[in-house]
Protein backbone atom coordinates (compact mmCIF):
# COMPACT_ATOMS: atom_id res chain seq x y z
CA UNK A 1 0.00 0.00 0.00
CA UNK A 2 2.76 2.45 0.95
CA UNK A 3 4.18 1.91 -2.52
CA UNK A 4 1.30 3.55 -4.30
CA UNK A 5 -0.68 5.43 -1.71
CA UNK A 6 1.21 8.65 -1.20
CA UNK A 7 -0.34 11.52 0.67
CA UNK A 8 -0.62 13.26 -2.67
CA UNK A 9 -3.03 10.72 -4.15
CA UNK A 10 -5.28 10.73 -1.08
CA UNK A 11 -6.11 14.25 0.16
CA UNK A 12 -9.64 13.36 1.30
CA UNK A 13 -10.05 16.91 2.60
CA UNK A 14 -9.80 18.11 -1.02
CA UNK A 15 -11.41 15.20 -2.86
CA UNK A 16 -14.60 15.30 -0.77
CA UNK A 17 -15.22 18.99 -1.55
CA UNK A 18 -14.34 18.12 -5.16
CA UNK A 19 -17.49 15.99 -5.14
CA UNK A 20 -19.76 18.00 -2.88
CA UNK A 21 -19.05 21.52 -4.20
CA UNK A 22 -20.28 20.82 -7.75
CA UNK A 23 -23.30 18.95 -6.38
CA UNK A 24 -23.99 21.88 -4.07
CA UNK A 25 -23.83 24.23 -7.04
CA UNK A 26 -26.34 22.09 -8.95
CA UNK A 27 -28.71 22.15 -5.97
CA UNK A 28 -28.17 25.88 -5.55
CA UNK A 29 -28.96 26.80 -9.14
CA UNK A 30 -32.23 24.91 -8.83
CA UNK A 31 -31.66 21.70 -10.77
CA UNK A 32 -33.46 19.62 -8.16
CA UNK A 33 -36.11 22.06 -6.86
CA UNK A 34 -39.05 20.32 -8.47
CA UNK A 35 -37.94 16.84 -7.37
CA UNK A 36 -37.15 17.94 -3.80
CA UNK A 37 -40.60 19.46 -3.46
CA UNK A 38 -42.18 16.31 -4.77
CA UNK A 39 -40.11 14.12 -2.43
CA UNK A 40 -41.02 16.25 0.56
CA UNK A 41 -44.70 15.73 -0.21
CA UNK A 42 -45.33 19.41 -0.94
CA UNK A 43 -47.59 20.33 -3.83
CA UNK A 44 -45.44 20.41 -6.95
CA UNK A 45 -45.77 23.66 -8.80
CA UNK A 46 -47.80 23.29 -11.96
CA UNK A 47 -45.61 24.19 -14.94
CA UNK A 48 -46.12 27.92 -15.41
CA UNK A 49 -43.70 27.99 -18.34
CA UNK A 50 -41.71 30.72 -16.64
CA UNK A 51 -38.69 28.56 -17.40
CA UNK A 52 -39.29 28.70 -21.12
CA UNK A 53 -37.72 31.11 -23.55
CA UNK A 54 -35.00 33.64 -22.83
CA UNK A 55 -35.80 37.32 -22.82
CA UNK A 56 -32.39 38.77 -22.03
CA UNK A 57 -28.88 37.34 -22.09
CA UNK A 58 -29.11 36.95 -18.32
CA UNK A 59 -31.69 34.19 -18.75
CA UNK A 60 -28.94 32.04 -20.23
CA UNK A 61 -27.22 32.02 -16.84
CA UNK A 62 -30.30 30.62 -15.10
CA UNK A 63 -31.81 27.18 -14.80
CA UNK A 64 -34.03 26.93 -17.88
CA UNK A 65 -36.03 24.00 -19.23
CA UNK A 66 -36.54 25.20 -22.82
CA UNK A 67 -34.64 22.97 -25.24
CA UNK A 68 -33.74 25.96 -27.41
CA UNK A 69 -32.27 27.89 -24.50
CA UNK A 70 -30.44 24.77 -23.33
CA UNK A 71 -29.12 24.22 -26.86
CA UNK A 72 -27.60 27.72 -26.89
CA UNK A 73 -26.26 27.28 -23.34
CA UNK A 74 -24.57 24.07 -24.45
CA UNK A 75 -23.10 25.54 -27.63
CA UNK A 76 -21.71 28.68 -26.00
CA UNK A 77 -20.28 26.76 -23.03
CA UNK A 78 -18.62 24.14 -25.21
CA UNK A 79 -17.20 26.88 -27.46
CA UNK A 80 -15.67 28.42 -24.35
CA UNK A 81 -13.95 25.13 -23.54
CA UNK A 82 -12.87 24.85 -27.20
CA UNK A 83 -11.17 28.21 -26.75
CA UNK A 84 -9.46 27.17 -23.51
CA UNK A 85 -8.38 23.83 -25.02
CA UNK A 86 -7.13 25.71 -28.07
CA UNK A 87 -5.08 28.12 -25.95
CA UNK A 88 -3.49 25.12 -24.22
CA UNK A 89 -2.67 23.71 -27.68
CA UNK A 90 -0.99 27.00 -28.60
CA UNK A 91 1.15 26.71 -25.46
CA UNK A 92 2.04 23.13 -26.39
CA UNK A 93 3.04 24.21 -29.88
CA UNK A 94 5.02 27.19 -28.59
CA UNK A 95 7.03 24.85 -26.42
CA UNK A 96 7.59 22.48 -29.34
CA UNK A 97 8.65 25.22 -31.76
CA UNK A 98 12.28 24.31 -31.09
CA UNK A 99 13.96 21.35 -29.43
CA UNK A 100 14.97 21.87 -25.81
CA UNK A 101 13.01 23.60 -23.07
CA UNK A 102 11.56 27.03 -23.82
CA UNK A 103 8.46 27.87 -21.87
CA UNK A 104 7.31 24.98 -19.72
CA UNK A 105 9.06 22.20 -17.87
CA UNK A 106 8.33 18.56 -18.61
CA UNK A 107 5.83 18.25 -15.75
CA UNK A 108 3.75 21.21 -16.80
CA UNK A 109 3.92 19.99 -20.41
CA UNK A 110 2.35 16.69 -19.33
CA UNK A 111 -0.42 18.62 -17.62
CA UNK A 112 -0.92 20.77 -20.72
CA UNK A 113 -1.41 18.00 -23.25
CA UNK A 114 -3.55 15.98 -20.83
CA UNK A 115 -5.91 18.83 -20.08
CA UNK A 116 -5.92 20.00 -23.72
CA UNK A 117 -7.17 16.57 -24.76
CA UNK A 118 -9.59 16.12 -21.84
CA UNK A 119 -11.20 19.55 -22.36
CA UNK A 120 -11.46 19.04 -26.12
CA UNK A 121 -13.02 15.60 -25.84
CA UNK A 122 -15.19 15.64 -22.73
CA UNK A 123 -16.24 19.28 -22.61
CA UNK A 124 -16.15 20.34 -26.25
CA UNK A 125 -16.63 17.83 -29.01
CA UNK A 126 -19.01 15.36 -27.32
CA UNK A 127 -21.31 17.96 -25.71
CA UNK A 128 -21.29 20.49 -28.57
CA UNK A 129 -23.20 17.93 -30.64
CA UNK A 130 -25.64 17.48 -27.75
CA UNK A 131 -26.13 21.25 -27.89
CA UNK A 132 -26.80 21.41 -31.63
CA UNK A 133 -29.19 18.45 -31.45
CA UNK A 134 -30.89 19.89 -28.38
CA UNK A 135 -31.81 22.94 -30.38
CA UNK A 136 -32.63 21.35 -33.70
CA UNK A 137 -33.87 17.84 -33.07
CA UNK A 138 -37.18 18.48 -31.26
CA UNK A 139 -38.10 21.02 -33.97
CA UNK A 140 -37.09 18.57 -36.68
CA UNK A 141 -39.40 15.83 -35.44
CA UNK A 142 -42.25 18.24 -34.74
CA UNK A 143 -42.07 18.02 -30.93
CA UNK A 144 -42.77 20.95 -28.57
CA UNK A 145 -39.71 20.18 -26.39
CA UNK A 146 -37.52 17.30 -25.25
CA UNK A 147 -39.21 14.46 -23.38
CA UNK A 148 -37.70 15.36 -19.98
CA UNK A 149 -37.05 19.13 -19.87
CA UNK A 150 -35.81 19.19 -16.25
CA UNK A 151 -33.38 16.34 -16.83
CA UNK A 152 -32.24 18.23 -19.91
CA UNK A 153 -31.39 21.30 -17.83
CA UNK A 154 -29.58 19.15 -15.27
CA UNK A 155 -27.54 17.57 -18.09
CA UNK A 156 -26.42 20.97 -19.21
CA UNK A 157 -25.45 22.27 -15.78
CA UNK A 158 -23.28 19.23 -15.07
CA UNK A 159 -21.09 20.19 -17.99
CA UNK A 160 -19.50 23.41 -16.68
CA UNK A 161 -18.79 21.46 -13.48
CA UNK A 162 -16.72 18.97 -15.47
CA UNK A 163 -14.77 21.69 -17.28
CA UNK A 164 -14.14 23.61 -14.06
CA UNK A 165 -12.82 20.50 -12.33
CA UNK A 166 -10.39 19.94 -15.22
CA UNK A 167 -9.24 23.55 -15.16
CA UNK A 168 -9.00 23.87 -11.37
CA UNK A 169 -6.59 20.92 -11.33
CA UNK A 170 -3.86 23.32 -12.53
CA UNK A 171 -3.82 25.10 -9.16
CA UNK A 172 -4.03 22.14 -6.77
CA UNK A 173 -0.92 20.74 -5.05
CA UNK A 174 1.09 18.64 -7.50
CA UNK A 175 -0.34 20.37 -10.58
CA UNK A 176 -2.76 19.36 -13.31
CA UNK A 177 -3.49 15.71 -14.10
CA UNK A 178 -0.74 14.50 -16.37
CA UNK A 179 -1.54 10.90 -17.33
CA UNK A 180 -3.07 11.83 -20.69
CA UNK A 181 -6.80 11.92 -21.46
CA UNK A 182 -6.67 8.12 -21.27
CA UNK A 183 -5.54 8.13 -17.62
CA UNK A 184 -3.97 4.68 -17.78
CA UNK A 185 -3.50 2.84 -14.49
CA UNK A 186 -1.16 2.45 -12.65
CA UNK A 187 0.27 5.78 -13.85
CA UNK A 188 -2.98 7.40 -12.75
CA UNK A 189 -3.41 5.50 -9.49
CA UNK A 190 -0.09 6.89 -8.22
CA UNK A 191 -0.35 10.39 -9.74
CA UNK A 192 -0.71 13.57 -7.66
CA UNK A 193 -4.02 15.09 -6.59
CA UNK A 194 -4.87 16.63 -9.97
CA UNK A 195 -5.68 13.14 -11.24
CA UNK A 196 -8.64 12.92 -8.84
CA UNK A 197 -10.03 16.07 -10.45
CA UNK A 198 -9.82 14.30 -13.80
CA UNK A 199 -11.61 11.25 -12.33
CA UNK A 200 -14.38 13.48 -10.99
CA UNK A 201 -14.65 15.72 -14.05
CA UNK A 202 -15.17 12.67 -16.24
CA UNK A 203 -18.01 11.54 -13.93
CA UNK A 204 -19.85 14.84 -14.37
CA UNK A 205 -19.31 14.92 -18.12
CA UNK A 206 -20.31 11.25 -18.38
CA UNK A 207 -23.47 11.61 -16.29
CA UNK A 208 -24.39 14.60 -18.43
CA UNK A 209 -23.95 12.57 -21.64
CA UNK A 210 -25.94 9.61 -20.36
CA UNK A 211 -28.87 11.74 -19.20
CA UNK A 212 -28.94 13.58 -22.53
CA UNK A 213 -28.79 10.34 -24.49
CA UNK A 214 -31.76 8.91 -22.55
CA UNK A 215 -33.60 12.12 -23.24
CA UNK A 216 -32.90 11.93 -26.99
CA UNK A 217 -33.90 8.26 -27.14
CA UNK A 218 -37.25 8.83 -25.43
CA UNK A 219 -37.87 12.01 -27.41
CA UNK A 220 -37.13 10.36 -30.75
CA UNK A 221 -39.08 7.20 -29.99
CA UNK A 222 -42.19 8.74 -28.44
CA UNK A 223 -42.52 12.33 -29.61
CA UNK A 224 -42.33 12.27 -33.39
CA UNK A 225 -45.13 14.20 -35.13
CA UNK A 226 -47.90 12.09 -36.70
CA UNK A 227 -46.74 10.70 -40.03
CA UNK A 228 -43.05 10.87 -39.15
CA UNK A 229 -42.26 7.18 -39.46
CA UNK A 230 -38.72 6.04 -38.79
CA UNK A 231 -38.05 6.03 -42.53
CA UNK A 232 -39.12 9.64 -42.85
CA UNK A 233 -36.78 10.91 -40.12
CA UNK A 234 -34.08 13.34 -41.23
CA UNK A 235 -30.61 11.77 -41.02
CA UNK A 236 -29.61 14.11 -38.19
CA UNK A 237 -32.30 12.39 -36.13
CA UNK A 238 -31.02 8.95 -37.15
CA UNK A 239 -27.49 10.05 -36.26
CA UNK A 240 -28.51 11.16 -32.78
CA UNK A 241 -30.53 8.00 -32.27
CA UNK A 242 -27.40 5.96 -33.05
CA UNK A 243 -25.14 8.15 -30.93
CA UNK A 244 -27.51 7.91 -27.98
CA UNK A 245 -27.53 4.12 -28.25
CA UNK A 246 -23.74 4.23 -28.02
CA UNK A 247 -23.73 6.62 -25.07
CA UNK A 248 -26.20 4.75 -22.88
CA UNK A 249 -24.36 1.46 -23.31
CA UNK A 250 -20.71 2.60 -23.42
CA UNK A 251 -20.34 5.66 -21.18
CA UNK A 252 -21.03 3.71 -17.95
CA UNK A 253 -17.78 1.84 -18.67
CA UNK A 254 -15.59 4.94 -18.46
CA UNK A 255 -17.51 6.05 -15.39
CA UNK A 256 -16.72 2.67 -13.85
CA UNK A 257 -13.06 2.81 -14.83
CA UNK A 258 -12.63 6.29 -13.31
CA UNK A 259 -14.41 5.30 -10.09
CA UNK A 260 -12.11 2.29 -9.77
CA UNK A 261 -9.03 4.50 -10.18
CA UNK A 262 -10.44 6.97 -7.67
CA UNK A 263 -11.10 4.18 -5.17
CA UNK A 264 -7.56 2.86 -5.67
CA UNK A 265 -6.24 6.35 -5.06
CA UNK A 266 -8.38 7.54 -2.18
CA UNK A 267 -9.61 4.45 -0.37
CA UNK A 268 -6.68 2.12 -0.98
CA UNK A 269 -8.56 -0.55 -2.96
CA UNK A 270 -6.47 -2.46 -5.47
CA UNK A 271 -8.19 -2.91 -8.78
CA UNK A 272 -5.12 -2.05 -10.82
CA UNK A 273 -2.07 -2.38 -8.58
CA UNK A 274 -0.32 -5.52 -9.77
CA UNK A 275 1.90 -5.72 -6.70
CA UNK A 276 -1.22 -6.15 -4.58
CA UNK A 277 -2.90 -8.63 -6.90
CA UNK A 278 -4.73 -6.11 -9.09
CA UNK A 279 -5.03 -6.48 -12.86
CA UNK A 280 -3.28 -3.67 -14.71
CA UNK A 281 -4.53 -4.44 -18.19
CA UNK A 282 -8.16 -4.54 -17.13
CA UNK A 283 -8.08 -0.73 -16.94
CA UNK A 284 -7.28 -0.51 -20.63
CA UNK A 285 -9.93 -3.06 -21.56
CA UNK A 286 -12.65 -1.22 -19.62
CA UNK A 287 -11.46 2.19 -20.79
CA UNK A 288 -11.35 1.29 -24.48
CA UNK A 289 -14.62 -0.61 -24.33
CA UNK A 290 -16.01 2.89 -23.80
CA UNK A 291 -13.52 4.93 -25.72
CA UNK A 292 -13.64 3.19 -29.03
CA UNK A 293 -17.43 3.58 -29.27
CA UNK A 294 -16.72 7.11 -28.01
CA UNK A 295 -14.88 7.98 -31.20
CA UNK A 296 -18.17 7.33 -32.98
CA UNK A 297 -19.99 9.35 -30.30
CA UNK A 298 -17.69 12.15 -31.48
CA UNK A 299 -18.43 11.75 -35.19
CA UNK A 300 -21.88 10.22 -35.86
CA UNK A 301 -23.79 13.41 -34.99
CA UNK A 302 -21.43 15.17 -37.39
CA UNK A 303 -22.35 12.65 -40.10
CA UNK A 304 -25.96 13.67 -39.52
CA UNK A 305 -25.12 17.36 -39.86
CA UNK A 306 -23.22 16.79 -43.12
CA UNK A 307 -26.18 14.94 -44.62
CA UNK A 308 -28.54 17.82 -43.80
CA UNK A 309 -26.16 20.48 -45.10
CA UNK A 310 -25.13 18.73 -48.30
CA UNK A 311 -28.61 17.73 -49.32
CA UNK A 312 -30.12 21.15 -48.61
CA UNK A 313 -27.38 23.29 -50.12
CA UNK A 314 -26.81 21.05 -53.15
CA UNK A 315 -30.60 20.77 -53.58
CA UNK A 316 -30.46 17.05 -54.09
CA UNK A 317 -32.22 14.16 -52.36
CA UNK A 318 -29.84 12.12 -50.20
CA UNK A 319 -28.40 9.34 -52.32
CA UNK A 320 -29.37 6.03 -50.68
CA UNK A 321 -31.26 7.44 -47.69
CA UNK A 322 -32.17 4.06 -46.18
CA UNK A 323 -28.67 2.69 -46.50
CA UNK A 324 -27.38 5.87 -44.82
CA UNK A 325 -29.55 5.14 -41.79
CA UNK A 326 -28.63 1.45 -41.79
CA UNK A 327 -24.92 2.28 -42.07
CA UNK A 328 -25.23 4.32 -38.87
CA UNK A 329 -26.74 1.34 -37.07
CA UNK A 330 -24.05 -0.92 -38.58
CA UNK A 331 -21.35 1.35 -37.15
CA UNK A 332 -23.04 1.27 -33.73
CA UNK A 333 -23.02 -2.53 -33.64
CA UNK A 334 -19.50 -2.98 -35.04
CA UNK A 335 -17.98 -0.33 -32.81
CA UNK A 336 -18.46 -2.55 -29.76
CA UNK A 337 -16.27 -5.25 -31.29
CA UNK A 338 -12.98 -3.43 -31.95
CA UNK A 339 -11.77 -1.88 -28.68
CA UNK A 340 -8.52 -3.83 -28.37
CA UNK A 341 -7.07 -2.26 -31.53
CA UNK A 342 -5.87 0.38 -29.08
CA UNK A 343 -3.98 -2.30 -27.18
CA UNK A 344 -1.94 -4.05 -29.88
CA UNK A 345 1.29 -3.22 -28.03
CA UNK A 346 -0.07 -3.48 -24.50
CA UNK A 347 0.95 -7.08 -23.89
CA UNK A 348 -2.60 -8.47 -23.97
CA UNK A 349 -3.30 -11.94 -25.42
CA UNK A 350 -1.65 -11.79 -28.80
CA UNK A 351 -4.36 -13.92 -30.48
CA UNK A 352 -6.89 -11.18 -29.69
CA UNK A 353 -5.16 -8.89 -32.18
CA UNK A 354 -6.36 -10.71 -35.29
CA UNK A 355 -10.13 -10.65 -34.70
CA UNK A 356 -9.84 -7.04 -33.55
CA UNK A 357 -7.93 -6.14 -36.72
CA UNK A 358 -10.60 -7.75 -38.90
CA UNK A 359 -13.55 -6.07 -37.18
CA UNK A 360 -11.71 -2.75 -37.29
CA UNK A 361 -11.20 -2.97 -41.02
CA UNK A 362 -14.84 -4.01 -41.45
CA UNK A 363 -16.00 -0.65 -40.06
CA UNK A 364 -14.59 0.91 -43.21
CA UNK A 365 -17.55 -0.64 -45.06
CA UNK A 366 -20.45 1.29 -43.46
CA UNK A 367 -18.24 4.39 -43.26
CA UNK A 368 -17.42 4.06 -46.94
CA UNK A 369 -21.13 3.74 -47.72
CA UNK A 370 -21.67 7.10 -46.08
CA UNK A 371 -18.83 8.80 -47.92
CA UNK A 372 -20.02 7.48 -51.29
CA UNK A 373 -23.55 8.55 -50.50
CA UNK A 374 -22.42 12.12 -49.82
CA UNK A 375 -20.47 12.08 -53.07
CA UNK A 376 -23.53 10.65 -54.85
CA UNK A 377 -25.68 13.40 -53.35
CA UNK A 378 -23.26 16.07 -54.57
CA UNK A 379 -23.08 14.48 -58.02
CA UNK A 380 -24.89 16.79 -60.45
CA UNK A 381 -25.91 18.88 -57.46
CA UNK A 382 -25.39 22.59 -57.02
CA UNK A 383 -22.07 23.15 -55.27
CA UNK A 384 -22.19 26.61 -53.74
CA UNK A 385 -18.59 27.48 -53.02
CA UNK A 386 -19.86 30.75 -51.60
CA UNK A 387 -21.77 29.04 -48.80
CA UNK A 388 -19.66 28.55 -45.69
CA UNK A 389 -21.72 25.60 -44.47
CA UNK A 390 -21.19 23.85 -47.82
CA UNK A 391 -17.46 24.67 -47.82
CA UNK A 392 -16.99 23.10 -44.40
CA UNK A 393 -18.92 20.03 -45.58
CA UNK A 394 -16.69 19.58 -48.61
CA UNK A 395 -13.61 20.27 -46.48
CA UNK A 396 -14.88 17.62 -44.09
CA UNK A 397 -15.21 15.06 -46.90
CA UNK A 398 -11.58 15.54 -47.90
CA UNK A 399 -9.96 15.71 -44.48
CA UNK A 400 -12.13 13.02 -42.94
CA UNK A 401 -11.29 10.59 -45.73
CA UNK A 402 -7.57 11.22 -45.14
CA UNK A 403 -8.08 10.59 -41.41
CA UNK A 404 -10.06 7.47 -42.28
CA UNK A 405 -7.25 6.15 -44.43
CA UNK A 406 -4.65 6.63 -41.68
CA UNK A 407 -7.18 4.92 -39.41
CA UNK A 408 -7.34 1.88 -41.66
CA UNK A 409 -3.53 1.85 -41.67
CA UNK A 410 -3.50 1.91 -37.86
CA UNK A 411 -6.01 -0.92 -37.79
CA UNK A 412 -3.39 -3.19 -39.31
CA UNK A 413 -1.31 -4.77 -36.59
CA UNK A 414 2.16 -4.41 -38.15
CA UNK A 415 1.72 -0.74 -39.07
CA UNK A 416 0.26 0.03 -35.66
CA UNK A 417 3.23 -1.57 -33.92
CA UNK A 418 5.59 0.57 -35.99
CA UNK A 419 3.93 3.92 -35.32
CA UNK A 420 2.53 3.31 -31.84
CA UNK A 421 3.00 6.34 -29.58
CA UNK A 422 4.42 8.52 -32.34
CA UNK A 423 3.17 11.72 -33.95
CA UNK A 424 1.46 9.58 -36.59
CA UNK A 425 -1.21 8.97 -33.95
CA UNK A 426 -1.47 12.68 -33.20
CA UNK A 427 -1.85 13.31 -36.96
CA UNK A 428 -4.57 10.67 -37.25
CA UNK A 429 -6.67 11.84 -34.29
CA UNK A 430 -6.55 15.45 -35.43
CA UNK A 431 -7.54 14.56 -38.98
CA UNK A 432 -10.61 12.75 -37.69
CA UNK A 433 -11.35 15.08 -34.76
CA UNK A 434 -10.45 18.44 -36.28
CA UNK A 435 -10.84 17.74 -40.00
CA UNK A 436 -13.75 15.46 -39.17
CA UNK A 437 -15.78 16.42 -36.11
CA UNK A 438 -14.84 20.10 -35.77
CA UNK A 439 -15.52 20.77 -39.47
CA UNK A 440 -19.00 19.26 -39.08
CA UNK A 441 -19.58 21.42 -36.00
CA UNK A 442 -18.72 24.52 -38.02
CA UNK A 443 -20.89 23.36 -40.95
CA UNK A 444 -23.78 22.87 -38.53
CA UNK A 445 -23.29 26.14 -36.67
CA UNK A 446 -23.24 28.15 -39.90
CA UNK A 447 -26.20 26.20 -41.30
CA UNK A 448 -28.45 26.71 -38.23
CA UNK A 449 -27.12 30.11 -37.15
CA UNK A 450 -30.03 31.97 -38.84
CA UNK A 451 -32.51 29.61 -37.17
CA UNK A 452 -30.98 29.92 -33.72
CA UNK A 453 -30.34 33.67 -33.64
CA UNK A 454 -32.83 35.04 -36.15
CA UNK A 455 -29.93 36.80 -37.90
CA UNK A 456 -27.74 36.12 -40.93
CA UNK A 457 -24.01 35.78 -40.51
CA UNK A 458 -21.41 37.39 -42.77
CA UNK A 459 -20.77 34.82 -45.50
CA UNK A 460 -17.55 36.54 -46.60
CA UNK A 461 -16.02 36.30 -43.14
CA UNK A 462 -17.29 32.72 -43.03
CA UNK A 463 -15.29 31.90 -46.15
CA UNK A 464 -12.20 33.60 -44.72
CA UNK A 465 -12.65 31.46 -41.62
CA UNK A 466 -12.97 28.30 -43.70
CA UNK A 467 -9.93 28.82 -45.93
CA UNK A 468 -7.67 29.92 -43.07
CA UNK A 469 -8.83 26.96 -41.00
CA UNK A 470 -8.26 24.54 -43.86
CA UNK A 471 -4.74 25.82 -44.59
CA UNK A 472 -3.85 26.00 -40.89
CA UNK A 473 -5.23 22.54 -40.27
CA UNK A 474 -3.34 20.93 -43.14
CA UNK A 475 -0.13 22.77 -42.28
CA UNK A 476 -0.37 21.67 -38.66
CA UNK A 477 -1.36 18.07 -39.02
CA UNK A 478 -0.03 16.82 -42.40
CA UNK A 479 3.69 17.01 -41.44
CA UNK A 480 2.92 15.15 -38.21
CA UNK A 481 2.41 12.00 -40.33
CA UNK A 482 5.95 12.25 -41.66
CA UNK A 483 7.79 12.95 -38.42
CA UNK A 484 5.62 10.29 -36.82
CA UNK A 485 6.69 7.68 -39.36
CA UNK A 486 10.27 8.63 -38.61
CA UNK A 487 9.68 7.99 -34.93
CA UNK A 488 9.06 11.29 -33.15
CA UNK A 489 7.36 10.22 -29.91
CA UNK A 490 4.07 11.78 -28.84
CA UNK A 491 3.36 13.15 -25.35
CA UNK A 492 6.99 14.25 -24.81
CA UNK A 493 8.07 17.85 -24.14
CA UNK A 494 11.29 17.62 -26.14
CA UNK A 495 12.47 15.94 -29.34
CA UNK A 496 15.56 15.10 -31.37
CA UNK A 497 17.04 17.95 -33.45
CA UNK A 498 16.40 16.09 -36.70
CA UNK A 499 12.69 16.91 -36.31
CA UNK A 500 13.19 20.61 -35.67
CA UNK A 501 12.40 22.13 -39.08
CA UNK A 502 9.04 20.39 -39.45
CA UNK A 503 8.16 21.27 -35.89
CA UNK A 504 8.73 24.93 -36.58
CA UNK A 505 6.48 24.72 -39.64
CA UNK A 506 3.82 22.96 -37.55
CA UNK A 507 3.96 25.59 -34.84
CA UNK A 508 3.60 28.46 -37.32
CA UNK A 509 0.67 26.73 -39.03
CA UNK A 510 -0.97 26.01 -35.69
CA UNK A 511 -0.89 29.71 -34.78
CA UNK A 512 -2.59 30.48 -38.09
CA UNK A 513 -5.18 27.86 -37.18
CA UNK A 514 -5.69 29.46 -33.79
CA UNK A 515 -6.03 32.97 -35.27
CA UNK A 516 -8.56 31.75 -37.82
CA UNK A 517 -10.91 30.87 -34.97
CA UNK A 518 -10.93 34.51 -33.89
CA UNK A 519 -12.53 35.35 -37.25
CA UNK A 520 -15.26 32.86 -36.41
CA UNK A 521 -15.85 34.30 -32.93
CA UNK A 522 -15.95 37.83 -34.29
CA UNK A 523 -18.40 36.86 -37.05
CA UNK A 524 -20.69 35.02 -34.65
CA UNK A 525 -20.70 37.80 -32.07
CA UNK A 526 -21.21 40.70 -34.47
CA UNK A 527 -23.76 38.87 -36.62
CA UNK A 528 -25.74 37.74 -33.59
CA UNK A 529 -26.02 41.35 -32.40
CA UNK A 530 -26.19 43.34 -35.61
CA UNK A 531 -26.64 40.91 -38.51
CA UNK A 532 -29.52 41.37 -40.97
CA UNK A 533 -32.74 39.67 -39.88
CA UNK A 534 -33.08 36.09 -41.14
CA UNK A 535 -36.11 34.81 -42.99
CA UNK A 536 -37.79 31.64 -41.71
CA UNK A 537 -36.19 29.47 -44.36
CA UNK A 538 -33.16 31.15 -45.96
CA UNK A 539 -31.80 27.85 -47.39
CA UNK A 540 -35.20 26.69 -48.67
CA UNK A 541 -34.83 23.47 -46.71
CA UNK A 542 -37.62 20.90 -46.36
CA UNK A 543 -37.22 19.81 -42.74
CA UNK A 544 -39.62 21.07 -40.09
CA UNK A 545 -37.34 23.40 -38.15
CA UNK A 546 -37.17 25.66 -41.21
CA UNK A 547 -40.97 25.91 -41.54
CA UNK A 548 -41.27 28.01 -38.36
CA UNK A 549 -40.01 31.54 -37.78
CA UNK A 550 -36.32 32.30 -37.05
CA UNK A 551 -35.88 32.06 -34.10
CA UNK A 552 -38.81 29.70 -33.50
CA UNK A 553 -41.69 30.64 -31.18
CA UNK A 554 -41.28 29.70 -27.50
CA UNK A 555 -43.39 26.54 -27.86
CA UNK A 556 -42.20 25.73 -31.39
CA UNK A 557 -45.61 25.16 -33.02
CA UNK A 558 -49.12 26.43 -32.33
CA UNK A 559 -50.25 22.91 -33.21
CA UNK A 560 -48.37 19.71 -34.02
CA UNK A 561 -47.41 19.47 -37.70
CA UNK A 562 -48.29 16.48 -39.88
CA UNK A 563 -45.54 14.70 -41.82
CA UNK A 564 -46.50 13.42 -45.25
CA UNK A 565 -43.25 12.48 -47.00
CA UNK A 566 -39.48 12.11 -46.88
CA UNK A 567 -37.31 15.05 -45.76
CA UNK A 568 -35.08 15.49 -48.81
CA UNK A 569 -37.30 15.48 -51.88
CA UNK A 570 -35.68 18.41 -53.58
CA UNK A 571 -36.83 18.87 -57.14
CA UNK A 572 -39.59 16.26 -56.89
CA UNK A 573 -42.65 18.06 -58.28
CA UNK A 574 -45.34 18.49 -55.63
CA UNK A 575 -43.46 16.50 -53.00
CA UNK A 576 -43.91 17.68 -49.43
CA UNK A 577 -42.26 16.67 -46.21
CA UNK A 578 -44.68 18.30 -43.81
CA UNK A 579 -47.99 20.10 -43.59
CA UNK A 580 -47.71 22.82 -40.99
CA UNK A 581 -50.68 23.77 -38.80
CA UNK A 582 -52.98 26.09 -40.74
CA UNK A 583 -51.83 24.87 -44.13
CA UNK A 584 -54.37 22.04 -44.46
CA UNK A 585 -56.73 23.82 -46.82
CA UNK A 586 -54.04 24.57 -49.32
CA UNK A 587 -52.85 20.98 -49.49
CA UNK A 588 -56.25 19.29 -49.48
CA UNK A 589 -56.35 19.58 -53.26
CA UNK A 590 -55.30 16.26 -54.76
CA UNK A 591 -51.91 16.62 -56.38
CA UNK A 592 -50.82 13.76 -58.63
CA UNK A 593 -47.13 13.93 -57.75
CA UNK A 594 -47.85 13.66 -54.04
CA UNK A 595 -49.03 10.10 -54.13
CA UNK A 596 -45.72 9.12 -55.63
CA UNK A 597 -43.76 11.07 -53.05
CA UNK A 598 -45.76 9.56 -50.24
CA UNK A 599 -44.98 6.01 -51.22
CA UNK A 600 -41.57 6.22 -49.60
CA UNK A 601 -38.60 8.34 -48.70
CA UNK A 602 -36.89 7.93 -52.07
CA UNK A 603 -37.18 10.37 -54.87
CA UNK A 604 -37.25 9.08 -58.43
CA UNK A 605 -33.76 8.72 -59.84
CA UNK A 606 -32.35 11.75 -61.58
CA UNK A 607 -34.82 14.15 -60.02
CA UNK A 608 -33.39 17.63 -59.82
Ligand code: HEM
Nearest residue numbers: 086089092113117120125180181426433434490491492510
Ligand atom coordinates in the same frame (compact mmCIF):
# COMPACT_ATOMS: atom_id res chain seq x y z
C1 HEM B 1 -6.42 24.21 -32.25
C2 HEM B 1 -5.76 23.30 -32.90
C3 HEM B 1 -5.06 22.15 -32.21
C4 HEM B 1 -3.70 22.00 -32.09
C5 HEM B 1 -2.62 22.94 -32.62
C6 HEM B 1 -3.49 20.77 -31.36
C7 HEM B 1 -2.24 20.28 -31.02
C8 HEM B 1 -2.00 19.12 -30.31
C9 HEM B 1 -0.71 18.54 -30.07
C10 HEM B 1 0.61 19.12 -30.55
C11 HEM B 1 -0.91 17.39 -29.35
C12 HEM B 1 0.16 16.40 -28.93
C13 HEM B 1 0.83 16.64 -27.65
C14 HEM B 1 1.88 15.59 -27.44
O1 HEM B 1 1.68 14.43 -27.84
O2 HEM B 1 2.91 15.93 -26.84
C15 HEM B 1 -2.32 17.23 -29.15
C16 HEM B 1 -2.90 16.18 -28.49
C17 HEM B 1 -4.27 15.90 -28.51
N1 HEM B 1 -5.27 16.69 -29.09
FE1 HEM B 1 -4.98 18.45 -30.02
N2 HEM B 1 -4.70 20.21 -31.06
C18 HEM B 1 -5.69 21.00 -31.58
C19 HEM B 1 -7.06 20.76 -31.52
C20 HEM B 1 -7.65 19.60 -31.02
C21 HEM B 1 -9.07 19.30 -31.08
C22 HEM B 1 -10.12 20.19 -31.71
C23 HEM B 1 -9.23 18.08 -30.49
C24 HEM B 1 -10.48 17.26 -30.27
C25 HEM B 1 -11.67 17.60 -30.57
C26 HEM B 1 -7.94 17.63 -30.04
C27 HEM B 1 -7.70 16.44 -29.39
C28 HEM B 1 -6.46 16.01 -28.95
C29 HEM B 1 -6.26 14.77 -28.25
C30 HEM B 1 -7.32 13.73 -27.89
C31 HEM B 1 -4.88 14.70 -27.96
C32 HEM B 1 -4.21 13.62 -27.14
C33 HEM B 1 -3.24 12.79 -27.80
C34 HEM B 1 -2.54 12.00 -26.76
O3 HEM B 1 -3.10 11.79 -25.69
O4 HEM B 1 -1.42 11.60 -27.04
N3 HEM B 1 -7.00 18.58 -30.38
N4 HEM B 1 -2.98 18.31 -29.74
Ligand SMILES: [Cu+2]
Nearest residue numbers: 292339341342
Ligand atom coordinates in the same frame (compact mmCIF):
# COMPACT_ATOMS: atom_id res chain seq x y z
CU1 LIG C 1 -10.72 2.60 -31.60
